[in-house]
Amino acid sequence: MPKLSTQISLELPQLAENGALVPITVSSQLRGTRDILILVDVNPQPVAACFSFPDGTEAYAATRIRMAHSGTVYIAVRTEEGLFAASRAIQVTVSGCS
Amino acid sequence: MPKPIRIRARVRNGIADVMILMPHPMETGLRQDESGNTKPAHFITRMLVTVAERTVFSARMSFAVSQDPLLNFRLSGVFAGERLRVAWTDNQGEARVDEALIT
Numbered sequence: 001m002p003k004l005s006t007q008i009s010l011e012l013p014q015l016a017e018n019g020a021l022v023p024i025t026v027s028s029q030l031r032g033t034r035d036i037l038i039l040v041d042v043n044p045q046p047v048a049a050c051f052s053f054p055d056g057t058e059a060y061a062a063t064r065i066r067m068a069h070s071g072t073v074y075i076a077v078r079t080e081e082g083l084f085a086a087s088r089a090i091q092v093t094v095s096g097c098s
Numbered sequence: 099m100p101k102p103i104r105i106r107a108r109v110r111n112g113i114a115d116v117m118i119l120m121p122h123p124m125e126t127g128l129r130q131d132e133s134g135n136t137k138p139a140h141f142i143t144r145m146l147v148t149v150a151e152r153t154v155f156s157a158r159m160s161f162a163v164s165q166d167p168l169l170n171f172r173l174s175g176v177f178a179g180e181r182l183r184v185a186w187t188d189n190q191g192e193a194r195v196d197e198a199l200i201t
Contacts, residue, residue, distance in 0.1 A: 021164050040162060044128065048162035051171075057154050058113070058172040064164040066126070096164075097128050 002076055002083035005030060010075050010088050019069065019096030025062040026051075032080035033059035042071030044097070066096035105198035107173075107182045114173040114200055116155075119166060120145070120186055126161040138190075142167060145186040149176045149200070176200055 011025035026036050036059060038048040048065045059077075067073075067090065074087045101121035107114050120142060127139025139161055147155040154173050176182070178200050185195040 025170075043162050044126075045160045045162055047160055049160065050158045052156045054153055054155070056173065056175040058174070060172055061157075062168075062170040064168055066162045066164055097126060 002085035005077070005084040005086060008075055008077055008084060008086035010073065010086050012073055012088050012090055015091045015093070016067065017093045019067040019092040019094055022065050022067050022090070022092070022096070023062070024065055024073065025060075026075050027058070027060040028077045028079075028084075030059070030077055030079045030081075030084055033077055034080070035078040036061065037076040037078075038063075038065060039074040039076065040065065040067055040071060041074065042068045044068065067092045068097045069095050100192055100194040103184050103186070103194060103196040105182060105184055105196060107176075107198060107200040109176070109178045109200060112174060114176045114182075116147070116169075116171055116173060116182065118145075118147070118169045118184055120169075120184075120194070121166050122186075122188065124161055124163060124165045124167065128161075140188060140190055142186045142188045145169075145184065148183045148185075149173070149180050154182075 007029040016022045037050045051061045077084045104119040106117045125140040141161040187193045
């Protein structure tokens with residue numbers, strides 16, 4: 001099981017009106033961050049994206065994802081020392097799957 | 099032919115802020131058209147960003163990324179005047195590569 005970490009930042013609106021377009025910003029202060037995965041528990045395919053950061057690239061990314069309905073977004077960060085995680089619940093008004 | 103990728107890369111205080119927009123339908127494969135037929139899944143699966151043939155960022159995506167994927171990230175160790183190259187491939191075998199000058 002990944003360890004919860006306060007060194008992972010996850011910016012997400014508390015309420016998204018349009019589930020087809022949910023802005024998300026992720027970053028990690030964990031040393032040796034290699035990958036950041038975005039997972040959505042309520043989606044038919046939970047893994048939305050996986051970003052990889054070579055040396056020299058800040059462990060930071062912003063994008064827009066789909067959410068089927070209200071649920072929880074999980075962030076998994078892979079570092080040289082293992083897996084770390086953070087999560088945040090979000091309300092979605094209109095499904096991003098229809 | 100897929101539409102060109104829109105790329106902006108600006109260096110400020112030694113950090114390049116990169117904004118990429120890849121026009122793409124990102125069809126989930128779960129939606130139906132007006133006559134009730136399921137629209138086939140069509141989405142970018144992989145994208146790679148390089149500067150001087152060095153990988154500086156890469157991503158794997160599912161159809162849970164919104165239509166016309168927009169990505170923002172930050173690079174150090176790149177300089178104005180270098181070229182930033184973005185390539186994507188999708189689940190139907192389409193691909194697109196574009197370049198922009200870092201300013």
